[in-house]
Amino acid sequence: MSIRERIEDLRKLMKKNDIDAYIVPSFDANQSEYVAEHWKSRRWISGFTGSAGTAVITLNDAGLWTDGRYYIQAEKQLEGSGMKLFKAAEPEVPSYYEWLFQTLEEGSKVAFDGKVFSVDQVKEMESRFQLKSIELKTDKDLINKLWKDRPEIPTGEIFTHEVKYAGKSRTEKLNEVRKEMEKLGANYYLLTSLDDIAWLLNIRGYDVPNNPVVTAYIIISTEKCYLFINPVKVPKDIKKELEAEGIKIKPYEKIEEFLEKLTKKDSIILDTTKTNILLYKAISSSTRKIEAMNITTKLKSIKNDIEIENLRNCQVKDGVAMVKFIKWLKTSIEKEEITEISAEDKLEAFRREQENFLQVSFDTIAAYKDNAAMMHYKANPESQYTLKPKGFFLVDSGGQYFDGTTDVTRTIVLGDLTEEEKKDFTLVLKSHIALDSLKFLYGATGSNLDVIARKPIWDEGMDYKCGTGHGVGFLLNVHEGPQRFAQIPNEARLEKGMIITNEPGIYKEGKYGIRTENMMLVIEDEKTEFGQFMKFEAITYCPIDLDGLNKEMLTEVEKKWLNNYHKNVYEKLSAYLNEEEKLWLSRETREI
16 A cells, blocks of 8 residues: 555545544654654654654645654655655744644644653643644544554563663662652652663563663552553563562553542652653543653663773773774775675674674664765665765664663765865864863753854854764663753753763765764863863774875864874774784774
8 A cells, every 4th residue: 555545544534533634743652762663653654764753644735744864865755655844943844733723724623642642742732723723632543543454562571681780770779769759749650751661670671673672651659669561571580570679560551540540649740741641631630740851861861880881891892893894894895795784784793793782772874875965864775875995884873782882973985085075074073073072061961062063064054954962871772861962952961970972964965974973971070169070081982984084174182182082992992803903903093
């Protein structure tokens, strides 16, 4: 069935249910960025495969809203579908609900599956739509009626993330949460985000590709913790382990029933950006609702000393895999046929050789030539290039290890470059260095500092339509909040122990894409009469391709940064390489 046919079938169902517009977002029932196959309704109805986007279908129109990472990809994938692309980050482009407000007549009816819409999203729509008496129907999962072979919600078993990696036990973490509950005056706490649940209970699973999380909900009381999960997912030994620490297991579908029993004497904390509207409606209006960011979000974002030690070891292993891969690629490019997919497979094979490797941390972006201009490109047999000894090959990849999660991007020079390519490669490096070497006063947020990375690129009249960096989980989601580098305002202070990526880039449609990405640890610098100063420590160890540089564009300070970084890379990795690999790495990390 084509996308056009699916949309027409949806319209027939809309008419039958007296619905004027239907909204399909990218989320699951836990508001996750990356979701299990069961929840990929937006992909099913639109054909667009990116991780972020919202499809809106009216009786006469259809549109897809996505961000700057996906403009090129979405344009291609929507072709022939009858669905219009709305570039959500562009000025003058209305949000999907503003577009609906402008398009629909007074008294129209808008519907969606309330399981995949957060409280905040619904409240925002309600405040706008009431001006035209537009009614919201929050209990209409029409896609489920049409999607005949829809995958089931995953039932794979969970496993324990050992304290020797996690650094803290479940009991310690639950005690920290209860202290915060007491401060807020709550006797219950509803936790719905999957990575927070996995972190809190030191459990992991395989429910979402590349993200080792578990489909579940949690309710914490002052004395007990209730885990709502499909019982078949919990092996007997882990059930015994959980129950011994005061964690009671309840069926996944019983969460609403539990919430309905709360009384006016109770007060419950919930994150309205992560809680779906149906769970919210299940709570009595007489129960006090304390709306706040998840307690666990900040606790999880600041890595403890054991996590940091483990992560440093993990990054060395990942760096070894990257060096072996780049060496293989550069020395094999003229000897054998290499495609984007075969290169991706080779890199994963090198990672699999490393101790404690579990899986990749996201779909590898292995992009040659103009494919790299699509920031989140995924190679497939139809789109992939065969690599040639010329131009750039961008590889953005990472691994999930028991002792950490990695995310690294390198733009690799395969052969001759133009002056334009060298200039842009050097500009990206200058941007990367500017942010990495920054000293800043405690209290700064990522949105305060984002401009530091953009300035060298802005000076040349260019920009990249995405953030500059994101937090990273620990054997969890590769994108983790609350910290991030982006122009979008963010109130999360950069705290000692946070991990954040540094990944400026230049993307030219029809030509190439360039990105250089390291993970950084936030650490303390000096303390003066003006306050505590902070800085970053790069914890990704992988050479930056010197063949891409226009050295004349670098200042002496930037050259010193690059030489020191490469010296550290060699010192960290050389002990794990054979003599041939050491010799190659010494050339790749030579002083300039």
